[in-house]
């Protein structure tokens with residue numbers, strides 16, 4: 001009996017291996033990206049921070065000089081020029097890839113440390129592309145293009161694999177539900193999963209995730225749900241990005257599951273829209289006759 | 290002969306209609322989005338700009354007060370506090386959806402006018418999601434989610450349609466080339482398009498686009514090529530966004546073509562990676578025996 005159980009476990013592991021293998025490849029590829037982007041972008045970012053610190057010191061000097069020379073309306077005019085110019089400096093630094101809010105007293109939180117580079121790599125091959133941090137060097141951009149060219153197909157393969165497992169699970173649920181509720185249904189159609197069924201599953205998975213994320217990130221439910229939708233659909237605006245990137249990576253299985261679910265729903269909806277358009281065309285044709 | 294030609298034209302138009310129809314639906318859906326987001330987001334943005342103008346006036350008042358009271362090291366310390374606080378105001382306004390550089394002398398360039406809303410709508414249903422402008426209201430976010438749910442399947446259908454036309458074109462080119470260069474090839478395999486052939490086509494299409502865009506946007510070739518790759522792959526970082534959004538929309542056929550090409554290449558690469566992994570697995574298995 002014991003060796004029977006062992007055989008079963010070994011059999012299950014063997015069956016799971018092809019799926020686990022894809023996931024491991026993805027993890028290795030992420031780490032490769034992390035090291036690559038870190039090597040390319042980190043030194044550049046350090047230099048940017050130094051430049052920005054200098055610009056801030058310069059502003060204070062300029063303001064001091066203005067205050068020594070001008071008063072009244074002239075003072076306001078000169079100061080307005082300095083302030084508006086400084087706005088350009090801040091936003092150029094921000095667009096250039098550093099966050100001035102993180103630079104105080106010579107200390108800076110750098111985005112392109114290994115953890116940040118790892119999170120960035122994931123946003124590339126998933127095509128989410130939050131854009132909260134982007135390569136600022138030519139080398140980084142070239143690396144990014146090649147990283148995407150090889151990474152996106154690997155991710156698509158993984159998502160297709162997860163999607164197939166999900167479809168199996170959903171068909172099993174549909175068969176169980178239909179056997180109980182509609183015993184007269186044709187046996188061969190019992191495991192058909194209706195489109196609205198998938199949308200209900202998607203909605204539940206997203207709501208659960210939103211409940212967890214609103215705790216972790218101090219977001220409202222609405223914000224968390226919006227963030228998860230924008231992520232799963234791979235739109236990835238980047239207006240909301242998790243502060244704690246490492247646990248987001250820890251939750252990567254959840255994110256992969258969600259992306260697979262939503263891309264399945266979208267391609268099923270695509271078929272549905274295609275059918276509707278065809279029906280509509282046929283209807284118009286038959287009306288003409 | 291004349292009626293023959295007319296028949297041919299009518300036949301061609303009839304054959305083109307299903308493809309044109311999809312494109313028209315996409316255009317109508319974009320306009321619907323433009324009006325929707327404009328109605329929801331434009332008033333909110335106007336209010337934000339007013340608030341920001343007030344914050345700037347307040348800063349100048351505070352600086353004036355500091356300059357009346359403090360000198361030397363104290364002055365520098367107080368001013369540093371004001372400047373760092375103002376950095377937060379500017380970046381919060383920027384993250385909140387307005388660009389302080391566009392707000393001068395009470396005048397502001399608003400993002401959510403109809404043209405901006407139109408461009409934004411396109412970044413939603415293509416899942417590009419540059420994030421250069423994002424809904425700042427709850428209503429806008431809810432509308433955005435529903436807009437994506439219906440829009441993405443419509444786009445996927447259009448891309449699949451374009452992809453099929455492209456595949457037909459590529460097979461025709463392959464057949465022509467192979468007939469000339471490899472007359473001994475099996476007839477049934479003459480129209481096989483090799484993966485590297487598609488990548489060459491993708492590279493040419495992207496390079497041509499980059500040459501045009503570097504003129505229009507004052508970008509370097511490297512920037513334009515990077516922008517086009519990031520767009521076609523639907524990563525959409527948003528670190529580079531065309532200044533002139535309307536001609537980008539005018540070039541939408543080019544963008545649709547590029548997205549269809551790249552998504553075809555990625556799914557073909559996905560199959561290739563899957564085959565490689567399987568081969569590798571089989572090899573290991575046969576080595577063990």
Ligand SMILES: [K+]
Nearest residue numbers: 128235417524
């Ligand atoms: K994206």
Ligand SMILES: [K+]
Nearest residue numbers: 129236418525
């Ligand atoms: K994006």
